[in-house]
Amino acid sequence: MEGPAVQPERQVAAGPQLAPEQAIITPSDIRKILIKRKWLILAGIVVGLAFAAVYILTTIPQYEAIALIDINEGQQSNIGISELVQQEQGGIEADLTRTATEIAIMQSDTVSLDVINSLDLYHKQPFAQVFVRQPYNGKLTPNQRIEMLSIFKGSTKIATKPGTQLVEVRFRNQSPAVAASVSNAIVDRYMDRSRRARYEGTTRISEWLAKQLEPLKNQVTESQDALSTYQKQNNLIGVDSNGSGQDLTIEDMRVANQQLSEAQADRVVKEARYRMAMTRNPELLLSVAPSATLSQLQQQAAALTVQQAQLQSKFGPEWPRVKEVQGSLVQVRKAIDVEINNMQQRFQVEYETALSTENLMRKRLEDAKQQAYQQNRSSAEYQILRHGADSASDLYDALQTRLKEAGITAGLNATQIDIVDRAVTPALPVFPVKRNDAAIGLAAGLVLGLALALFAETIDDTIRTSDDAESVVGLPSLAVIPHFEPAQKKGVSAAGTAAAEAERERMARVSPDLISYTEPQSYVSEGFRTLRSSILLSAVDREPKLILLTSSFATEGKSTCAANLAISFARRSARVLLVDTDLRKGTLHMKFRTSNRFGLSTLLVRENEESSYENPLPDLPNLTLVTRGPVTVNPGEALASRSMEELLQRWRSEYDHIILDSSPVLAVADTLSIAPQVDACFILVRSGVTRKKALLRTREQMRRVNSRVQGIIVNDVDLRLENYYTYSKRYNYSYNSTYGAGYGGGMDAEQ
Numbered sequence: 001m002e003g004p005a006v007q008p009e010r011q012v013a014a015g016p017q018l019a020p021e022q023a024i025i026t027p028s029d030i031r032k033i034l035i036k037r038k039w040l041i042l043a044g045i046v047v048g049l050a051f052a053a054v055y056i057l058t059t060i061p062q063y064e065a066i067a068l069i070d071i072n073e074g075q076q077s078n079i080g081i082s083e084l085v086q087q088e089q090g091g092i093e094a095d096l097t098r099t100a101t102e103i104a105i106m107q108s109d110t111v112s113l114d115v116i117n118s119l120d121l122y123h124k125q126p127f128a129q130v131f132v133r134q135p136y137n138g139k140l141t142p143n144q145r146i147e148m149l150s151i152f153k154g155s156t157k158i159a160t161k162p163g164t165q166l167v168e169v170r171f172r173n174q175s176p177a178v179a180a181s182v183s184n185a186i187v188d189r190y191m192d193r194s195r196r197a198r199y200e201g202t203t204r205i206s207e208w209l210a211k212q213l214e215p216l217k218n219q220v221t222e223s224q225d226a227l228s229t230y231q232k233q234n235n236l237i238g239v240d241s242n243g244s245g246q247d248l249t250i251e252d253m254r255v256a257n258q259q260l261s262e263a264q265a266d267r268v269v270k271e272a273r274y275r276m277a278m279t280r281n282p283e284l285l286l287s288v289a290p291s292a293t294l295s296q297l298q299q300q301a302a303a304l305t306v307q308q309a310q311l312q313s314k315f316g317p318e319w320p321r322v323k324e325v326q327g328s329l330v331q332v333r334k335a336i337d338v339e340i341n342n343m344q345q346r347f348q349v350e351y352e353t354a355l356s357t358e359n360l361m362r363k364r365l366e367d368a369k370q371q372a373y374q375q376n377r378s379s380a381e382y383q384i385l386r387h388g389a390d391s392a393s394d395l396y397d398a399l400q401t402r403l404k405e406a407g408i409t410a411g412l413n414a415t416q417i418d419i420v421d422r423a424v425t426p427a428l429p430v431f432p433v434k435r436n437d438a439a440i441g442l443a444a445g446l447v448l449g450l451a452l453a454l455f456a457e458t459i460d461d462t463i464r465t466s467d468d469a470e471s472v473v474g475l476p477s478l479a480v481i482p483h484f485e486p487a488q489k490k491g492v493s494a495a496g497t498a499a500a501e502a503e504r505e506r507m508a509r510v511s512p513d514l515i516s517y518t519e520p521q522s523y524v525s526e527g528f529r530t531l532r533s534s535i536l537l538s539a540v541d542r543e544p545k546l547i548l549l550t551s552s553f554a555t556e557g558k559s560t561c562a563a564n565l566a567i568s569f570a571r572r573s574a575r576v577l578l579v580d581t582d583l584r585k586g587t588l589h590m591k592f593r594t595s596n597r598f599g600l601s602t603l604l605v606r607e608n609e610e611s612s613y614e615n616p617l618p619d620l621p622n623l624t625l626v627t628r629g630p631v632t633v634n635p636g637e638a639l640a641s642r643s644m645e646e647l648l649q650r651w652r653s654e655y656d657h658i659i660l661d662s663s664p665v666l667a668v669a670d671t672l673s674i675a676p677q678v679d680a681c682f683i684l685v686r687s688g689v690t691r692k693k694a695l696l697r698t699r700e701q702m703r704r705v706n707s708r709v710q711g712i713i714v715n716d717v718d719l720r721l722e723n724y725y726t727y728s729k730r731y732n733y734s735y736n737s738t739y740g741a742g743y744g745g746g747m748d749a750e751q
Contacts (some may be wrong), residue, residue, distance in 0.1 A: 015295055029549060033457050033721050041449030048445015055433070061429035065179035067169040067187050068161070068421040071102050103167060105159050106190045112152050113145075114189040115182060126177055127151055127497035156186070166420060176425045183423035192419050223393075224384050243637045253368035260361035265352035274351040277344040282336060294339045297332055304329040344663075381614065393483045462688050463695060465721050466714045471686050472692045478682065478711040479531035481561060482719050484515060484524045509617060511562050511591045516567040517617065525568070526559075531713060532568040535680065544679035550662045550671050550702075554585065554695040556686035557715040570623035574656040579626040581674060582663040583635035586628030592616035599629025602641045625657070640673035648677055653694040665698045675707035682710060687717040 034041065105111065121127045122136045140148065151528045157170040169186050173179040205578045284296050309327045315322060315575050433436075461470050466477035515524040536543050559580070566578035579600060580586035589596040598611040603626065616624045632638050650660045660678065662671040675681055683698055695712075700708045 035718065037449075037453035037456055038320055040452050044447075044449025044452055045442060045445035048441040048448060049438065050441075051444070051586075052441020055439050055441075056432045056434050059432045060174050061171045062431055063173055063178070063179045063426040063428075064170055064430040065182040065423035065426055066421070067419070069167050069169065069187055070165065070418040070420055071167055072418060073167075074712045086650055099160060099165065099167065102190075102194075102279070103132040104165075106158050107153065107156065108170065108184060109149055111186065111193060112149055112156075114193075115185040116148060116152060118182055118189065119178075121178075121182070122154075125174060136158055140153070140573070140621070142619065150465050156182075158186075159699075169423070171423075171714045172430065176427075178726050180423045180425045187417075187419060187422075192393045194417060194614040195674070209478070219423050223600075230278055250372065251374055256361065256365040256368045260358070260365050263354065263358040267351070267358045268352045270347065273734065274344075274347040275449060277340070277347045277670075280337075280340050280344075280708065282340065291339065291343065294343070297336045297339060298365040301329060301332045301336060304332060339743045365544050373543055421480065435631070462531060463690050463714070464687050465691060465717065466712075467696065467722075468692075469712050469714050473683075473712065475683075475699070475709065476711045477714055478534035479527055479713055480712065480717050480719070480722060481531070481715045482524055483687070483716045484513075484522075499597075506619075509593060510564075511560075511593070514567065514591060516564040516571075516693065517620075528564045528568045531565055532562075534570075534608040535565075535682070543708075545656065546648060546660070546678040546680075547657045548660045548662055548671070548678040548681045548707075549684055550675070550698070551664050551684040552666045552690055552698045553664045554667060556664070556684055556690060558582075558589045558664075558684050559591060559661050561684055561713060562586060562659050566623060566657075566659045567595065567617075567620065569659070570617075570658045573622060575622050575624075575654070577624045577651055577655040578657045579651075579658065579660050579677060580628040581639060581660045581670070583628050583632055583670065584663060584668065586661065586663075588625065588661055592625055594627065596627050596629065599627035601629035601632045601638065603629070603647060604632075604638045604641060606643070617619040636670045636673060641668050644674060645677065648674070665701050672701065672707075674704045675702060676705050680710040681707045683712045684715055685712055686715045687721075689716070 013256070116122070116127070120414065122131065127148060130144050130151070134144070134146075143464065153173045157168075157172075159168060160166065161168050169183050171179050171182040171186070173182065201279055232510045282294060304325055308322065308329060311319060313320045313323060461474065468482050469475075510517050512518065516528045519525055535547060538544065549565070550560050559582075560569050562578060566576050569576045580588040581600060583601055586599075588605050589599070593616075594614055594616050600612070601614045602608050612626055612629065614627075615623065616625050617620055617623055638644065648658075662674070665671050681702060683695065683702070685695060699709065
């Protein structure tokens with residue numbers, strides 16, 4: 001079994017940095033938070049329910065009565081002067097509807113004080129509290145008036161019913177009868193005020209109309225006289241109210257416009273002929289103004305030109321006949337120029353005559369337009385005067401008719417309010433509503449609990465799951481050891497049978513937390529078997545023989561995990577040595593209930609070597625235990641000594657697996673002395689106890705001494721926090737255990 005130490009491949013870590021927090025909270029994360037912080041959430045719910053209970057018990061019940069009315073602005077009085085009445089009353093803003101205005105009137109101080117006085121609310125609660133310091137003596141002080149109105153309006157709510165034009169008048173009070181009487185009183189006082197205001201407004205308008213009729217009559221007479229005078233002065237006898245009488249002017253303007261168009265067309269034609277004559281081109285002149293003389297001369301010139309060319313080409317330019325033809329051609333061309341000059345003068349005269357005619361026609365059209373404009377202005381003035389006279393006359397007639405009707409209908413102008421439902425005495429209070437308030441308290445408590453849970457989660461620096469551990473140090477998590485309770489606490493022992501006595505005797509050999517021995521078929525033991533398999537597969541070339549288990553601080557479960565792991569290895573029929581290298585506070589002798597008189601400390605000084613090795617479990621003879629032995633003076637120097645190196649080399653040749661239970665790395669430096677000599681180191685993390693920074697520091701310490709850290713072991717884990725362990729149905733693989741019921745739901749064995 002001699003040979004070099006196993007050198008497994010080392011994993012490259014990015015460095016001691018915390019992994020970035022996830023930006024998105026998944027449903028799995030929420031489930032974990034709810035499981036971890038369930039008591040904090042429950043405390044928040046209890047607080048919320050407690051506040052709701054206190055509110056329900058201390059709040060005075062309030063009753064609300066509702067009166068329903070219809071304010072119908074579509075009803076109009078027969079006198080037809082409702083607009084004037086509303087204007088006289090002066091309570092309407094341009095940007096408010098009439099319904100909103102009426103609601104504001106119902107909430108006014110005047111109506112409120114009328115209700116308070118009519119129902120004598122001065123001696124009823126809560127209004128009576130205003131007079132605790134100064135009793136009511138029939139007259140309110142300014143401060144008392146403000147307080148009374150504040151209480152009254154604070155209990156009143158007037159608004160339109162959603163989706164309708166109906167108005168709800170609500171009043172709350174601790175007395176149901178007072179609530180109903182006040183709601184009805186608000187409606188009654190408002191109706192009285194509305195009726196009185198409308199009657200007084202109608203009376204004022206009637207008096208005002210009577211005063212306005214006399215000057216209006218004089219205005220009608222004056223407007224008729226002014227209309228007649230203006231018609232005579234402007235000769236508008238033929239103009240009536242429809243604007244007729246202008247037909248002659250319009251016809252004259254139409255004829256002048258037509259003549260102007262014809263003159264313009266004639267001028268354009270003659271101007272074109274004149275322009276073409278200015279070019280002195282005979283062909284163009286013949287195309288627009290045929291002339292027999294010019295045409296004949298053109299033909300003669302063409303014949304002479306041809307004859308000259310023929311003679312000249314045959315006899316030369318000096319031939320007498322050629323010279324004779326040239327003289328004839330010159331005479332013909334002079335005649336053509338004379339004819340063109342005559343035509344040019346004739347076309348010029350025609351063009352100037354047409355232009356003069358066009359100007360005359362344009363002047364005539366402008367004169368017709370001015371005459372039409374003048375007649376239009378006179379007609380417009382006439383229409384204005386006529387409209388004023390007609391309007392004054394119509395207004396006078398209408399007001400005279402309304403005045404005669406006003407005296408009869410003034411008293412009949414009733415209110416436009418219809419009471420749909422009068423308020424009745426309410427049977428139940430509107431608040432506190434116990435069921436609703438309890439639900440609100442429950443919801444608020446739940447929100448508070450969730451907020452506290454999230455806050456606690458943000459400040460929690462401990463490692464809870466294997467995912468947390470892997471994200472911190474970048475090492476694989478070889479196994480997850482579930483949280484369990486020792487069998488002794490569960491009351492596993494039984495009495496009365498030989499098998500029970502044997503079982504009790506077997507379990508008495510070890511501590512109750514050595515589950516791999518006491519309950520080999522439990523799911524906790526399966527976790528240690530998983531750890532065993534992971535360790536065996538952690539190296540590529542050979543199985544690691546010398547295995548070191550360490551942690552950051554004490555009480556993280558190293559000794560329990562090392563003992564259970566050794567038992568798991570021993571069940572493979574391998575020679576296993578379990579060594580307690582924590583020479584300060586090692587506890588393996590208590591786990592196996594053996595003596596600590598001899599152990600590693602005596603081996604290092606070469607005393608009682610045979611007594612230092614024990615076989616604590618008769619049914620596992622291949623498991624050997626070396627306890628820590630008596631406490632030495634310098635544990636660190638002892639572990640770093642030559643004797644320790646020799647022991648490790650000898651154990652390699654004698655055993656298949658050597659498991660070293662070491663001291664915590666951050667507490668003492670003892671473990672760092674032997675860490676470089678082992679085949680594989682594993683850091684133990686306890687869920688909910690080990691902090692992230694401590695784990696990072698431990699990983700860094702082990703790296704500095706060149707130890708072969710192969711992974712991490714997460715101990716005491718609530719399996720409900722592990723994502724891979726959660727299934728839609730109960731997972732069972734025939735593990736008989738008494739530990740599943742208390743923790744890690746879904747792992748109970750089914751027989």
